[in-house]
Amino acid sequence: MKRIQLIIAFAALALFAWAIAHLGLATIVAQLKAMRVALPIVMALSALRLFLQSTTWSASLKGGNVAVNTRTLIGVRLASQSMGYLTVLGPVISEPMKIKLLGTAGEPTIAATFLDTGVYWFTSALVVISGVVCLPIIAGRGAAYHWAPGVLALAFAVFAITRRSPILAGVARALGSRAPSWLSRAEQFERSIRTYRLQQPALVSRMFWIGATCQLLIASEVLVVLWALHLPIHFFAVMAIEGVTRSLKLASGWVPARVGFDEGGAISAFAVAGLSPMNGLGLALxxxxxxxxxxxxxxxxxxxNTRGLRPRHAITFEHSSNSFERGI
Structure with a gap:
């Protein structure tokens, strides 16, 4: 195993231990006694979501003529997410790390991975917007001006995702020679992703619906916790809690393990939903x-497993067909 890979692994382990110590083991144990029924169900829902996410990633890669077995994709996703979760870099490190760990070359892998991530984040944004729209409803203030901003944000998100021409291309043209190199690369990636979507609309549609299913599984975790705490279950309350906690999760991705933000967000979400704020700590923990x-x-x-990650885990269909033609 390469030295840098060992350093990354041990650094992540140290961050993991720090997160446990910072939270306090006694606090975690006390709360989990009340949530001992909900935790296994939440873990099962999360495992199903992990499998579905890896399935969509595999389908996206196959659309770019890259084949990776699902078990490897699950391991790569867990490894990259663990680094994103435990460090201050969040998605900035987790997304490139996924591509690096795959060991596959070139633009097809990058475009397919970014497409998979983009579709998932889009469905996640829909949940956040839906939760924000539900807030005035559960608060008894259903006036149009309360939920209109959420609807407008949803419409803008749909427009940005579904348009054919790249958004960053206009920005790059406006900046001209002053455009930074990273913006030019990002514009190329955006163009390849949009081309990918137009070439394979059925695949992208399938990825969207699987991503929406994953979002429902995450929202179901709130329902399970409410059930375990013997609290009333209402659809708008579940969506509002999930929307508030998810928005704070997205905003606090730079905080290692999102310490404090997850707990504060869940407590605030339960308070907004008209439930006991301290019960939100059970969901957060x-x-x-x-x-x-x-x-x-x-x-x-x-x-x-990093030692075993070589290009043999992922082969391109084109390379396979060429090898077959040569009789290899």
Whole structure:
């Protein structure tokens, strides 16, 4: 195993231990006693979501003539997400790390991976917007001007995703020679992703609906926690809680393990939904333990399997067909 890979693995393990110590083991244990029924269900829902996410990633890669077995994709996703979760870089490190760990070359892998991530983030944004729209409803203030901003944000998101021409191309043209190099590269990636979507609309549609299913599985975690705490379950309350917690999760991706933000967001979300704020701590810590367990699994996978990650785990269909023609 390369030295840099060992350093990454041990650094992640140290961050994992820091997150446990910072939260306080006694606090975690006390809350989990009340959530011992919900935690296994939440873990099962999360495992199903992990499988579905890896399935869409595999389909996206196959659309770019790159084949990777699902088990490897699950390990790569866990390893990259663990680093994004435990460091200050968040998605800035997790997304490039996924591409690096795959060991496949070139633009097809980058475009397919970014497309998979983009579709998932789009469905996640829809949940956030839906939750924000539900807030005035559960608060008894259903006037149009309360939910109109959410609807406008949703319309803009749909427009940005579905348009044919790249958005960044106009920005790059406006800046001209002053455009930074990273913007030019980002514009090329955006163009390749939009071309990919236009070439394979059925695949993108399938990825969208699987991504929407994953969002429902995440929202179901709120329902499970409410059920475990014997609290009333209402659709608008579940969506509002999920919308508030998800928005804070997206905003706090730069904080290692999102310490404090997850707990504060869940407490605030329960208060907004008219429930006891302290019950929100049960949801936050249940998800915290789930995330830490997945992070630990990702670190273990990274430490034990990085040596085996070579291009043999991922081959292009074109290379396979050429080899077959040569009789290899």
């Amino acid at each position: 249940t998800r915290r333990v789930r995330d830490l367990l997945w992070a630990l699994m990702g670190i273990i996978w990274l430490a034990w």
